Amino acid sequence: MSRYTAPLTDMRxxxxxxxxxxxxxxxxxxxxxxxxxxxDAVLDExxxxxxxVLAPLNKTGDQEGCKFEAGKVTTPKGFKxxxxxxxxxxxxxxxxxxxMGGQELPExxxxxxxxxxxxxxxxxxxxxxxxxxxxxxLKAIGTDWQKETFLKPIVEGRWTGTMCLTEPHxxxxxxxxxxxxxxxxxxxxxxxxxxxFITAGEHDLTDNIVHLVLARLPDAPAGTRGISLFxxxxxxxxxxxxxxxxxxxxxxxxxxxMGIKASATCVMNFDAAxxxxxxxxxxxxxxxxxxxxxxxxxxxxQGLGLMERAYQNALAYAxxxxxxxxxxxxxxxxxxxxxxxxxxxxxxxxxxxxxFIEAGxxxxxxxxxxxxxxxxxxxxxxRKNADDLLGFLTPIVKAMMTELAVECCYHAxxxxxxxxxxxxxxxxxxxxxxxxxxxxxxxxxxxxLDLIGRKIMQLQGAGLRLFxxxxxxxxxxxxxxxxxxxxxxxxxxxxxVGLTQSIGAKAAKNPDELGAAxxxxxxxSGYISMAYALAQxxxxxxxxxxxxxxxxxxxTRFYFDRILPRVxxxxxxVQSGADNLMQLDEALFG
Numbered sequence: 001m002s003r004y005t006a007p008l009t010d011m012r013x014x015x016x017x018x019x020x021x022x023x024x025x026x027x028x029x030x031x032x033x034x035x036x037x038x039x040d041a042v043l044d045e046x047x048x049x050x051x052x053v054l055a056p057l058n059k060t061g062d063q064e065g066c067k068f069e070a071g072k073v074t075t076p077k078g079f080k081x082x083x084x085x086x087x088x089x090x091x092x093x094x095x096x097x098x099x100m101g102g103q104e105l106p107e108x109x110x111x112x113x114x115x116x117x118x119x120x121x122x123x124x125x126x127x128x129x130x131x132x133x134x135x136x137x138l139k140a141i142g143t144d145w146q147k148e149t150f151l152k153p154i155v156e157g158r159w160t161g162t163m164c165l166t167e168p169h170x171x172x173x174x175x176x177x178x179x180x181x182x183x184x185x186x187x188x189x190x191x192x193x194x195x196x197f198i199t200a201g202e203h204d205l206t207d208n209i210v211h212l213v214l215a216r217l218p219d220a221p222a223g224t225r226g227i228s229l230f231x232x233x234x235x236x237x238x239x240x241x242x243x244x245x246x247x248x249x250x251x252x253x254x255x256x257x258m259g260i261k262a263s264a265t266c267v268m269n270f271d272a273a274x275x276x277x278x279x280x281x282x283x284x285x286x287x288x289x290x291x292x293x294x295x296x297x298x299x300x301x302q303g304l305g306l307m308e309r310a311y312q313n314a315l316a317y318a319x320x321x322x323x324x325x326x327x328x329x330x331x332x333x334x335x336x337x338x339x340x341x342x343x344x345x346x347x348x349x350x351x352x353x354x355x356f357i358e359a360g361x362x363x364x365x366x367x368x369x370x371x372x373x374x375x376x377x378x379x380x381x382x383r384k385n386a387d388d389l390l391g392f393l394t395p396i397v398k399a400m401m402t403e404l405a406v407e408c409c410y411h412a413x414x415x416x417x418x419x420x421x422x423x424x425x426x427x428x429x430x431x432x433x434x435x436x437x438x439x440x441x442x443x444x445x446x447x448x449l450d451l452i453g454r455k456i457m458q459l460q461g462a463g464l465r466l467f468x469x470x471x472x473x474x475x476x477x478x479x480x481x482x483x484x485x486x487x488x489x490x491x492x493x494x495x496x497v498g499l500t501q502s503i504g505a506k507a508a509k510n511p512d513e514l515g516a517a518x519x520x521x522x523x524x525s526g527y528i529s530m531a532y533a534l535a536q537x538x539x540x541x542x543x544x545x546x547x548x549x550x551x552x553x554x555x556t557r558f559y560f561d562r563i564l565p566r567v568x569x570x571x572x573x574v575q576s577g578a579d580n581l582m583q584l585d586e587a588l589f590g
Contacts, residue, residue: 002313002426004055006047006116012040014361015108017540018533019369025106028376030098039109042094046113049089053082054120061123061262062429066203068254073202073264079124083157083205092128092157096135100147101155107375111301111368115361118305122433123262127160127200129298133291134161134212137229141279141287149241150210150231160206163291164195164213164232164268172446174214174285175223179270181215181230181277187239190272191215191232194252197440201266202234202251209234211249211268212291213275214284221282229284232275249273259432293391295441296398297367302437303401304360310405310412310430311353317425318346318415340415348562349411355559356404358552359530362537364401367393385466392455392463393529395447400526402437403444409434448518451525456500457507457514464500468493471532474539481553482539485560489535492528492567499524499571506577516578524570531564 015021016036025034057078064076086092095110096102117125131154138151153159170176179193191213211232220226236244248271255265279287322337331338340346370393373386409431413420420427438444455463475490503521506513534556541552
């Protein structure tokens with residue numbers, strides 16, 4: 001069975017040493033008490049909960065799965081008890097507003113705890129996952145009574161939230177959705193339609209579930225301009241906060257999936273269910289994207305969490321498993337064979353995982369830190385810059401962390417050999433679980449289009465300009481071992497800006513050039529962003545010295561020598577243009 005130990009040393013290094021989070025936290029509005037002593041205590045307790053409570057349920061939950069009967073979902077043994085411990089520990093409201101009963105700790109601290117949850121038990125972590133997004137939407141666009149009635153119970157953990165977007169016929173094209181909302185004449189609406197792939201749409205962990213549902217009003221314009229957002233609780237709730245009878249919002253079935261089998265992925269049927277409009281009519285997509293952007297960062301953390309657990313177990317196996325002799329002669333002459341870790345190709349796979357995790361952790365925490373700055377900085381320009389940088393980094397984090405999770409879980413299986421393919425060691429579960437992370441909350445292709453289409457072209461590359469300038473400043477001031485990477489990183493960053501401009505020029509003549517370049521451009525951007533994270537890590541680890549710095553330096557050298565050259569292939573693909581994708585007539589496929 002696979003095991004998990006929270007990597008607190010590297011988590012703290014990424015957040016506090018590389019990113020300087022403590023000084024940022026204490027300078028924010030309401031951040032006076034967010035000192036290192038407090039935050040370290042939170043991380044220690046989070047590690048204990050995840051290692052001792054959630055991690056042991058990962059395999060059993062996968063084997064048992066969820067049970068569906070007569071519209072009700074039963075979660076695996078131990079999940080409900082673990083959720084109650086989660087609530088009792090105050091984790092449900094960790095980053096939520098204090099006036100709603102939360103602890104109002106920084107979002108970046110919540111991200112570290114979430115990485116632990118996703119390593120420990122990804123399926124379990126999906127149940128409170130969208131409560132965070134619901135909290136953000138209610139905070140931003142909910143009325144006072146909606147916050148009081150729906151937000152407080154979610155913050156307390158008594159209720160959970162969901163995000164109901166997708167329908168059987170429309171997938172990611174929300175302009176095609178058909179769910180209807182009819183005014184009832186008393187301030188409520190009757191919501192009718194079917195939503196699919198609804199994470200935690202039904203379960204037995206809480207007394208009520210708050211669905212945020214996209215639907216159309218009778219006079220709504222066509223397309224995405226005619227979508228509104230509604231609060232539809234599982235049990236009816238009036239404006240006084242009193243819970244009533246069962247609402248006409250039922251789970252019709254749960255999906256039988258490749259992975260995350262202990263997470264209830266539901267088909268939800270709304271049959272004139274009572275709901276309340278949240279936000280303005282026909283402006284629902286903006287409200288939903290508050291949840292969506294939060295969820296995209298959260299899914300990036302899922303990828304990071306899976307990479308960490310896969311690596312921990314592959315590393316332990318490689319050190320223990322005896323297989324053949326080293327090519328340069330026996331390394332363990334007292335044993336019948338040498339451990340796997342002496343072999344170069346095993347080291348290639350382990351170092352690939354190690355580099356992706358360490359770079360990805362800095363990159364992902366950096367994005368989450370921008371949430372805190374954007375919401376709570378006392379400087380208006382800082383808030384704007386953080387928001388621009390957050391928007392730019394979000395699709396990169398979501399896509400890179402999930403795609404690389406698939407790669408890392410594959411490498412972990414390869415290290416285990418045949419044992420990686422059977423259930424006993426747990427690697428096959430991680431590989432199965434990782435696949436969905438590249439799909440939900442927007443596929444990798446959707447993230448790529450968001451990056452190149454919206455964050456670069458529509459917003460004129462505001463986030464890229466900030467990020468490139470920051471990298472340039474780092475490269476100009478790098479000293480010691482970090483300076484060895486600055487020249488390569490600086491040249492690639494300049495190339496990145498030039499490549500971006502060339503895509504824009506080609507797209508002005510042929511819009512297909514954006515779609516053709518998008519995915520390769522995202523990977524190109526991601527690998528450079530992660531190179532920056534590792535170079536920063538080397539610079540900060542120089543202060544510590546010793547084995548810690550030696551490890552960071554060797555990992556970064558491996559990445560720059562063996563992984564970063566991937567950008568050349570992605571650049572070549574981008575520059576090849578759209579013709580090689582679009583010239584074949586669709587009738588000739590097959």
